[in-house]
Amino acid sequence: MQLGQVTHVIFDMDGLLLDTEGMYTVVQQKLASKFGKEFTWALKSKMMGLKAIEAARVLVSELDLEGQITPEQFLSDREEALDEMFPDAQLLPGAERLLRHLAACEVPFALATSSHLRHFNLKTTLHGDLFSLFDHRVTGDQISNGKPAPDIFLHAASLWQPPPAPSSCLVFEDAPSGVAAAKAAGMRCVMVPDSRLDRALCDGADQLLTSLESFDPEQWGLPPFPDAQPQQRPEA
Numbered sequence: 001m002q003l004g005q006v007t008h009v010i011f012d013m014d015g016l017l018l019d020t021e022g023m024y025t026v027v028q029q030k031l032a033s034k035f036g037k038e039f040t041w042a043l044k045s046k047m048m049g050l051k052a053i054e055a056a057r058v059l060v061s062e063l064d065l066e067g068q069i070t071p072e073q074f075l076s077d078r079e080e081a082l083d084e085m086f087p088d089a090q091l092l093p094g095a096e097r098l099l100r101h102l103a104a105c106e107v108p109f110a111l112a113t114s115s116h117l118r119h120f121n122l123k124t125t126l127h128g129d130l131f132s133l134f135d136h137r138v139t140g141d142q143i144s145n146g147k148p149a150p151d152i153f154l155h156a157a158s159l160w161q162p163p164p165a166p167s168s169c170l171v172f173e174d175a176p177s178g179v180a181a182a183k184a185a186g187m188r189c190v191m192v193p194d195s196r197l198d199r200a201l202c203d204g205a206d207q208l209l210t211s212l213e214s215f216d217p218e219q220w221g222l223p224p225f226p227d228a229q230p231q232q233r234p235e236a
């Protein structure tokens with residue numbers, strides 16, 4: 001089934017290409033428990049994809065921690081543990097195959113992550129070669145308004161010459177805030193959420209996949225994987 005015709009692709013990073021969301025969860029669970037609070041998936045869903053300070057504000061407010069810790073202190077308290085974990089970040093299934101395929105076919109693709117540059121560098125320690133394939137990499141510290149604002153995706157698209165129309169861009173996202181940002185930018189969006197994310201938060205995207213491994217580029221007018229079976233014609 002044809003879903004669209006795109007020419008440019010923009011990837012989110014955490015939870016989509018890299019298995020780093022679990023690292024945030026472990027560290028934040030620990031910090032929350034110090035205050036006798038529980039770090040739930042409902043709370044995580046509201047924080048995922050946001051710039052760090054925005055996510056910290058959500059946590060402090062949702063856990064009623066005002067007066068006990070500031071968002072800035074929360075970020076500083078979690079930093080050492082994250083810095084230790086990020087350099088071990090692994091790719092999620094299907095990520096490398098898709099990126100190398102797009103590069104081989106000369107499909108333009110860029111990165112748009114809410115992570116700031118220092119975290120981006122730590123998280124990609126084991127994957128420098130793969131992440132050098134992006135035409136450009138936009139990190140959260142380069143834009144003022146984070147997801148769910150459309151700015152990061154519009155900025156990523158504006159760096160191509162000539163810039164593609166938003167409707168020709170396909171965004172891959174794992175977070176509700178990221179899907180909202182992509183749609184606000186007027187772009188098409190494939191969501192690949194964690195299986196624990198509430199399905200009610202997954203209805204904004206144009207396509208919902210359980211893994212990048214099941215992405216079929218042909219459905220979006222992109223070159224097929226070399227080992228793809230020819231698309232079946234509907235029977236007459």
Ligand SMILES: O=P(O)(O)OC[C@H](O)CO
Binds near residue numbers: 175
């Ligand atoms: O999903 P990303 O790549 O925009 O990054 C998000 C944050 O760093 C953590 O949710």
Ligand SMILES: [Mg+2]
Binds near residue numbers: 013015016048
């Ligand atoms: Mg993400």
